[in-house]
Amino acid sequence: MSTHKHFIIDFDSTFTKVEALDELCAICIPDPVRRQKTLAEIQRITDLGMEGEIPLVESLDQRLALLNANKSHLTSLIEHLKSQISESFKTNRAFFEAFKDDIYIISNGFKEFIVPIVRELGVKPENVFANTFTYDEEGNITGFDRTNPLTQNQGKAKQIKALNLPGEVYVIGDGYTDYEIKEAGIADKFYAFTENVSRDSVVDKADHVTPSLDEFLYVNKLPSSLSYPKNRIKVLVLEGIHEQAVNMFKEEGYQVEFMAGALEEEELCEKLQDVSILCIRSKTHVTAKALEHAPRLMAVGAFCIGTNQIDLAKCTERGIVVFNAPYSNTRSVVEMAIGEIIMLSRGLVEKSNRMHAGDWDKSAKGSNEIRGKKLGIIGYGNIGSQLSVLAESLGMDVYFYDVVDKLALGNAKVCHSLAELLALADIVTLHVDGRASNKNIIGTKEFELMKPGVLFLNLARGHVVDIEALAQNIKSGKIRGCAVDVFPHEPKNNQEKFESALRGLPNTLLSPHVGGSTEEAQENIAQYVPSKMIDYVNTGGSYNSVNFPNLQLPALGNAHRLIHIHRNVPGILAKINNVLAENNINILGQYLKTNETIGYVITDVDTQYDRSVIKKLKHIPDTIKSRALY
Ligand SMILES: NC(=O)C1=CN([C@@H]2O[C@H](COP(=O)(O)OP(=O)(O)OC[C@H]3O[C@@H](n4cnc5c(N)ncnc54)[C@H](O)[C@@H]3O)[C@@H](O)[C@H]2O)C=CC1
Numbered sequence: 001m002s003t004h005k006h007f008i009i010d011f012d013s014t015f016t017k018v019e020a021l022d023e024l025c026a027i028c029i030p031d032p033v034r035r036q037k038t039l040a041e042i043q044r045i046t047d048l049g050m051e052g053e054i055p056l057v058e059s060l061d062q063r064l065a066l067l068n069a070n071k072s073h074l075t076s077l078i079e080h081l082k083s084q085i086s087e088s089f090k091t092n093r094a095f096f097e098a099f100k101d102d103i104y105i106i107s108n109g110f111k112e113f114i115v116p117i118v119r120e121l122g123v124k125p126e127n128v129f130a131n132t133f134t135y136d137e138e139g140n141i142t143g144f145d146r147t148n149p150l151t152q153n154q155g156k157a158k159q160i161k162a163l164n165l166p167g168e169v170y171v172i173g174d175g176y177t178d179y180e181i182k183e184a185g186i187a188d189k190f191y192a193f194t195e196n197v198s199r200d201s202v203v204d205k206a207d208h209v210t211p212s213l214d215e216f217l218y219v220n221k222l223p224s225s226l227s228y229p230k231n232r233i234k235v236l237v238l239e240g241i242h243e244q245a246v247n248m249f250k251e252e253g254y255q256v257e258f259m260a261g262a263l264e265e266e267e268l269c270e271k272l273q274d275v276s277i278l279c280i281r282s283k284t285h286v287t288a289k290a291l292e293h294a295p296r297l298m299a300v301g302a303f304c305i306g307t308n309q310i311d312l313a314k315c316t317e318r319g320i321v322v323f324n325a326p327y328s329n330t331r332s333v334v335e336m337a338i339g340e341i342i343m344l345s346r347g348l349v350e351k352s353n354r355m356h357a358g359d360w361d362k363s364a365k366g367s368n369e370i371r372g373k374k375l376g377i378i379g380y381g382n383i384g385s386q387l388s389v390l391a392e393s394l395g396m397d398v399y400f401y402d403v404v405d406k407l408a409l410g411n412a413k414v415c416h417s418l419a420e421l422l423a424l425a426d427i428v429t430l431h432v433d434g435r436a437s438n439k440n441i442i443g444t445k446e447f448e449l450m451k452p453g454v455l456f457l458n459l460a461r462g463h464v465v466d467i468e469a470l471a472q473n474i475k476s477g478k479i480r481g482c483a484v485d486v487f488p489h490e491p492k493n494n495q496e497k498f499e500s501a502l503r504g505l506p507n508t509l510l511s512p513h514v515g516g517s518t519e520e521a522q523e524n525i526a527q528y529v530p531s532k533m534i535d536y537v538n539t540g541g542s543y544n545s546v547n548f549p550n551l552q553l554p555a556l557g558n559a560h561r562l563i564h565i566h567r568n569v570p571g572i573l574a575k576i577n578n579v580l581a582e583n584n585i586n587i588l589g590q591y592l593k594t595n596e597t598i599g600y601v602i603t604d605v606d607t608q609y610d611r612s613v614i615k616k617l618k619h620i621p622d623t624i625k626s627r628a629l630y
């Protein structure tokens with residue numbers, strides 16, 4: 001038999017996002033300078049009281065004396081506080097409705113403004129215990145009723161004791177006075193509520209920290225508006241991804257761990273145990289072994305274009321969606337390539353190095369314009385084709401070679417083989433993707449086909465060029481200048497040393513994989529990828545994912561969404577629908593898409609159904625992952 005539960009909830013910074021007396025100050029002191037000063041003082045006194053540093057009665061006395069408030073100000077305060085109810089309280093109206101007899105608001109604030117606010121969610125006025133103001137004849141607030149136990153130290157505990165509640169008592173609050181109820185032995189559990197404010201002295205004492213009401217409801221198996229509390233979703237952000245991403249995940253309510261560098265396989269295996277969302281750039285290798293150590297992983301975000309560092313096939317088999325940012329940094333790479341082509345054509349790297357050593361070598365020898373030169377682009381995708389347009393606008397003759405048919409932009413001319421392009425280009429630049437079969441597509445044989453004195457650029461992927469062969473050809477003078485941004489072995493962080501056969505070679509411009517590293521690109525990526533991942537978590541939308549069947553889904557209306565990922569074998573949709581039919585569940589909408597490996601089925605259903613159906617869906621043979629969303 002379950003015991004009767006009573007829920008004691010604090011008001012300021014718990015039921016509402018704000019401290020009501022701070023807000024009252026903003027209303028009754030119109031002068032901004034004086035208001036600012038008074039507010040700072042009120043906040044200081046509030047914190048001292050909440051952290052148990054000064055007696056409560058003293059904190060109240062001091063704050064009211066600063067306020068100079070009047071009854072008429074309270075009307076404005078109430079209107080304002082209605083818009084300040086905590087988000088997770090607003091979304092869990094059903095909990096307040098279902099437990100209205102057992103919910104109590106106990107506050108050191110004032111009934112005059114608490115009752116109208118908590119009533120908005122159905123809390124009974126007779127279940128509100130708080131202070132009351134005293135007024136003079138003009139309606140000015142002169143103080144408070146000092147006979148009320150809530151003005152005294154340990155007042156909340158005394159008040160609850162007087163209620164003599166049978167069964168279990170759970171306290172939810174953000175302040176030390178809330179913890180005191182548990183300390184006095186009157187509450188069974190104290191939950192530190194940190195959605196609006198987190199105080200160390202309170203969090204340290206809590207039985208459980210609840211970053212939202214959803215977490216409280218989840219741990220106590222009470223009805224919640226969310227299928228899973230967002231604070232339980234752990235995000236691991238590696239490789240110094242732009243802070244915009246961290247902010248977006250935090251705003252969503254996820255737990256975020258940020259690391260500046262990449263992780264080796266062993267470290268990654270350890271870290272991934274409880275991670276739901278993994279964010280990487282190009283250096284973290286998400287291997288099959290790492291994925292085996294990631295039982296909760298739902299999504300991997302590559303905050304870049306290339307996804308060759310991720311075992312995509314294994315991700316798909318395990319029902320883990322992968323997103324990348326296919327366009328956000330392309331312009332940055334193109335601009336860098338253009339800059340490098342000009343630098344190399346003018347021998348500027350050498351000239352600059354010699355100037356630093358004190359040598360003045362004013363000469364036009366080996367220094368050329370790029371106008372009228374033949375640019376050979378290998379890989380005419382998003383980057384190659386943009387480079388084509390910019391290079392042509394600078395007067396270059398553009399040629400390209402791609403393994404698939406591509407529309408030539410402007411006056412660019414297609415080459416029908418790599419050999420054809422290599423034989424004619426004055427400048428060869430690589431922009432192919434990082435698929436495994438592209439390993440060493442440029443080696444000794446390809447360098448032989450190039451013109452003597454060619455300029456060579458690789459801003460694509462390190463493994464596509466045979467570095468030893470490149471070094472040989474630079475040393476022999478066959479290659480007059482070269483720019484390399486990507487390497488077969490790259491340091492995993494800024495502390496590790498860079499080793500390469502290219503170090504110290506003439507007219508060789510080396511950069512630490514920064515083609516896409518501009519503020520603009522990184523901010524764009526850090527906006528785009530999290531938005532895709534958050535959408536996947538919230539709605540199941542997989543549109544523009546790298547490895548999942550792409551489904552663009554309507555917003556979830558008044559329905560629950562059942563998400564089912566399964567191996568692509570015949571008959572699964574029928575089995576899902578059988579389970580739903582057997583359980584008398586009405587389907588409101590259904591979407592199915594498959595790829596070679598998996599099937600992805602989204603079913604929107606009426607909100608009233610036996611929750612055991614979720615387990616039944618998980619048990620359908622060939623199911624990879626299944627979850628319910630609401
Ligand atoms: N250095 C850096 O910081 C950055 C590097 N990249 C890399 O640049 C490369 C290009 O990126 P996107 O243009 O966005 O890729 P994309 O996928 O749009 O284009 C790649 C093109 O290369 C073609 N291709 C593949 N293999 C080929 C081969 N062997 N020969 C000829 N064509 C071949 C493909 O058909 C495709 O058209 C990628 O490797 C990407 O990872 C991208 C952004 C930043």
Ligand SMILES: O=C(O)CCC(=O)C(=O)O
Nearest residue numbers: 281282304305306516517
């Ligand atoms: O900026 C990065 O970390 C990697 C950029 C890159 O190579 C890509 O986007 O494919």
